[in-house]
Amino acid sequence: MVINTAIANLKQPLVKQQGISLIELMISMVIGLILLAGVIGIFLSSQQAYRAQEASSRVQESGRFALDIIAHDARLAGYTGCGSNYFNNILDKNDQGYNPTIHSIGSGFSAVPDSFTEHIDGDVLTIKYMNTKGVFNVSQGSNPAEFHVKDEDGNRPDIKPGQIVMVVNLDGLCEIFQNTSTQPGVLNRGPGGNVNVSPGNRDPDDREYTIFIDNVELFELVSTRYYINESEHNTNQRSLWRQRLFGDG
Numbered sequence: 001m002v003i004n005t006a007i008a009n010l011k012q013p014l015v016k017q018q019g020i021s022l023i024e025l026m027i028s029m030v031i032g033l034i035l036l037a038g039v040i041g042i043f044l045s046s047q048q049a050y051r052a053q054e055a056s057s058r059v060q061e062s063g064r065f066a067l068d069i070i071a072h073d074a075r076l077a078g079y080t081g082c083g084s085n086y087f088n089n090i091l092d093k094n095d096q097g098y099n100p101t102i103h104s105i106g107s108g109f110s111a112v113p114d115s116f117t118e119h120i121d122g123d124v125l126t127i128k129y130m131n132t133k134g135v136f137n138v139s140q141g142s143n144p145a146e147f148h149v150k151d152e153d154g155n156r157p158d159i160k161p162g163q164i165v166m167v168v169n170l171d172g173l174c175e176i177f178q179n180t181s182t183q184p185g186v187l188n189r190g191p192g193g194n195v196n197v198s199p200g201n202r203d204p205d206d207r208e209y210t211i212f213i214d215n216v217e218l219f220e221l222v223s224t225r226y227y228i229n230e231s232e233h234n235t236n237q238r239s240l241w242r243q244r245l246f247g248d249g
Contacts (some may be wrong), residue, residue, distance in 0.1 A: 060084040062147065066240055069173045073224050076129040081166065081219045082174035088210050090189055091164070097198030101165055103164060104220070120239065125226040130166055130219035133157045138167075138212045145190040147212055157183030157218055162197040164221040167212060175210045176221075177201050 020028075065229045091103060136149040138159060150156050159165060159179050164189065166176045178197050181188035190208060223245040231237040 019206065022105035023135070025233070052198065054106040070125070070226060073127045074131070076131075077127045079129040080174070081130045081217065082168055084171035086173055086205060087249065088173070088208070090175065090209075092191070092199045094124070097200075099199075103199060103223075114169045118227065118241075120229055120241075122158040122228045126223060127226075128221070128223045131222045132167075133218040133220055134214055135217050138214070138216045141188075143190075144209050146186060146188045148186055149216065149218065150185050158184075159187060159218070166221070167210070168217045168219070169212050170214060170216075174211055175212075217220070 010171050029220050092098060117241070120139050134151060134157065139148045141147050161179060163179045164176065165179055166174055169188070175189075177189040178199070178201055179187050180190050180197060180201065189201055191203055225243040227241050227243070228238050229241045231239040
């Protein structure tokens, strides 16, 4: 009885299988790869556009930053801080190190000297002005060329040896010289003093010192130069360089 049942079951027809063929599977894979390639292409193009936009933003930001700095210096071009036309210039113009482009304040903008060869293209912009250090009390020193300065709180100005400065009194009298003192708060108009400076000040027979009393305002000579040169990080690229001289030799 059992044997007959098993034989009968074997004679029943097989159920037809359902699914996809190999060709359909391959077509589906091809379509999936095409869609994936499209998504990857969109991603790469979006990434490239983002990088280009970011690079452009950085260039614009650098340009705005450079223009802001140049505009700040240009607004001060030619500023002397002297209320009169009287300048007692003690600088030694006959010294080999004297450079009118750097050491004079006759004009706010100056042409580039032939000796300057650091730029590789374009023009060179030089801007000069007097930068104020503040108002100070003044007292005479041990010799006519020397005097002491400090503010109301007793603080002394940061004037380095060799720094070219201008002193203006309440009457508008202005005197320009190169500091030859190494002591803080002490200014010396002597020809050499304790430091080796250039261009230095004129010899004693060629000058007359201004006698300062009460309060004076101190200025430092700032000469800023803008030019195009090779980039410090990549010699194949060009960058805007800013060279700032404070007239300290």
